[in-house]
Amino acid sequence: MCRWLAYSGTPLLLDTVLYKPQHSLIDQSLHSRMGVETTNGDGFGVGWYTEDGRETPTPAIMCDVGPAWNNRNLHEIADHVRSGLFFAHIRASTGTAVQQSNCHPFRHGRWMWMHNGAIAGFHEMRRELCLLVDPVLFPDIGGTTDSEVMFYLALTYGLDDDPPAAVARMVGVVERVGREHGVEFPMQMTVAVTDGVRVWAFRYSSSGASRSLFYSSRVDSLRRLHPDKAFLRDVSEETRLVVSEPLGDLPGAWHEVPESTYGIVQPGADELLPFVPQPA
Known part of the structure; x- marks a missing residue:
């Protein structure tokens, strides 16, 4: 499995979140407390948006197949890139190859996607699931992971128009195909997806025992609890983190994000809503 984080809020240097916290994502790559594996060393990726004046933002992606904890390029970028919306992911492969095209986050146009979990029986049902991807989108699939196929199925089922409905349809079709192949519990996922403005985070599994997922408290609440913490004075009340496991x-x-739930991090009030798979 994997570990990931999504940040939205006041623009800051990536290393403020990736390296500096007590139990940062880089620390989790070696010492995960809640993951299936303690070590997540099968590659990593970061993706970020910048305010460059374009009407439709496109994220930059940097990834590599080595472990995050000793990558000099990642440390160099994190100490110089500032962003108000970024994803970071450390990978522990569930069977597909350790290669750059299999590293998260995945990108299509303005969209960015990352996943922790697995489709049980993916090897047996991969061809059938791939054939359900829109033929116009299919040539853009670059790797061999279940995570990327999930992304392109969500794009096929309307991610541009209604992200929660598209992800619900994606899960619905994966569960249908999985059970047709004799897999009782096909889906295990925590997923983050963003269009560069809002972030949607999903926690769901067919078995009802999903991998861990947490969101940060409102900044104004944290200021009241911890008035001595200087970093809380430097970020806006819109600032929010969603993480596989707490950073400190x-x-x-x-x-904790409740089981079978999705959240929306957005300008104004955030939302936390039930997640139910739907037929595609």
């Missing part, structure tokens, strides 16, 4: 032990800072 600050009391009151983290809340």
Whole structure:
């Protein structure tokens, strides 16, 4: 499995989140507390948006097949790139090749996607699932992972128009195909997807026992709890993190995303809603 984080809020240097926290994502690449594996060393990726004046933002992606903890290029970029919306992912392969095209986050146009979990029985059902991808989109699939196929199925089922409905249809079709292949619990996922403005985060599994996922408390609440923390004075009340596991032990800072739930991080009030798969 994998570990990931999604950040949205006041623009800051990537290393503020990737390296500096007590239990940062880089620390988790070696010492995960809640993942299936303690070590997540089968590649990594970061993707970020910048305010460059374009009407439709397109994220930059940097990834590599080596472990995140000793990558000099990642450290160099993290200390110089500033962004108000970025994804970061450390990979532990569930069977597909360790190669750059299999590293998250994945990108299509303005969209960015990353996943922790697996489609059980993916090897047996991969061809059938791939044939359900829109033929116009199919040539853009670059790797061999279940995660990327999930992304392109969500694009096929209307990600541009209604992300929660598209992801629900994607899960619905994966579960249908999986059960046709004799897989009782086909889907295990925490997923983050963004269009460069909003972030949607999903926690779901067919078995009802999903991988861990947390979101940060409102900044104004944290300021009241911890008035001595200088970094809380430097970020806006819109700032939010969604993470596979907490980046530290600050009391009151983290809340678990409930089972079968998705959240929307957006300008204004965020939302937390039930997630139910739908037929495609």
